[in-house]
Amino acid sequence: MTAPATAGPRAITGTVLPAFGTRVGVWTTDASALPAAERILRSSVAEVDAACSRFRSDSDLSRVNAGAGRPVEVSRLLVEALSAALAMAELTAGRCDPTLGAALIAAGYDRPFADIVERGPGPRRPPSPGGGWRDVRIDHRRSTVRVAAGVALDLGATAKGWAVDGALQRIRGALGTAHRTTGLCVAAGGDLAVSGPAPAHGWPVLVGERLDVEGGDGGEPLLLAGGALATTGALVRRWGRGPEQAHHLIDPRTGAPAESPWRLVTVHAPTCLVAEAAATAAWLMGERAPAWLRRHGLGARLVAGDGTVRPLVPPFPATEAA
């Protein structure tokens, strides 16, 4: 997971753009690689959005949800994204469940989050428990997906991480041998992965409560030499007031927004897909998270409800002070 450190931190250049209802970005240690990297990133996220968005009626995922109960022909991209999501459901014993679409809608998340912020959430309905992921059927030869009647897919817990890994791989492939010593970092909505030689002391990454660090807690600076980081918490993507308050982290057992002793969970993993899924699962499993993370060899930083950082599960990227 440790990449050779050959480039200096002053060489880092990058760009950030809106996508997935959040922000995606790419950084390189060689400025000449950035235009091609940005082009590929734009193309990659557009393709993933077209296949996996729950808020586009023309997406493959929306067509599967509309056709629940029968096989629906979809793009290879959705087959791959859903296969990855189901693998993460297995890894997390169902905590990271791709069949929570109905639960999210029941919680009021029936429209893009920007619309919730602007106009308010959809009507609350009785919770809709998950668990339908075990009955999802993928026919790889026919490129079809079938979910049970009444089940709706939502890939919000894995699609960003999966897209980051895919974009990173595509960019690396497109840059070719001419850029074999160029370090790359791709991020989507606060989940990120790096590839190739890191800057001299690692990629400087701020771990925080908000992507807009000016409006958040400022973050803790870390140095990432390799692999991926993903951070989960329920403070940002939430809506409503008082007893009607809700957020996007659903307990699959109840179908309702979950409670957790953790304010933030950041996971370090070999891939962004695993980091994102493990961060969500760890947030949901509460006090059992550190043991589960250790068992899977995943490094993590967990922030308790009162803001204290505890415990730091190794291996996790450290500051120089650590």
Add this chain to the structure above:
Amino acid sequence: MPHPGHGARRRLVARVAAGTAIAGAAAVAGLAGDLALTAGPVSPGATAPAGGATDPSGAPPPPIVTAPS
């Protein structure tokens, strides 16, 4: 009266937030809590000039942040 070291702290924090300094240096200096004061927001659609931190204009690349979204 500002502490004599405050200017240097602000500059270092800004550089860490911009990804142009070694983040650990800020941690050593105990500056993590100060980052909110100077780290600029990531602007959707904003593009750092080619060269980022080494650009003659001094425009930094957007910070790399892991956070809930």
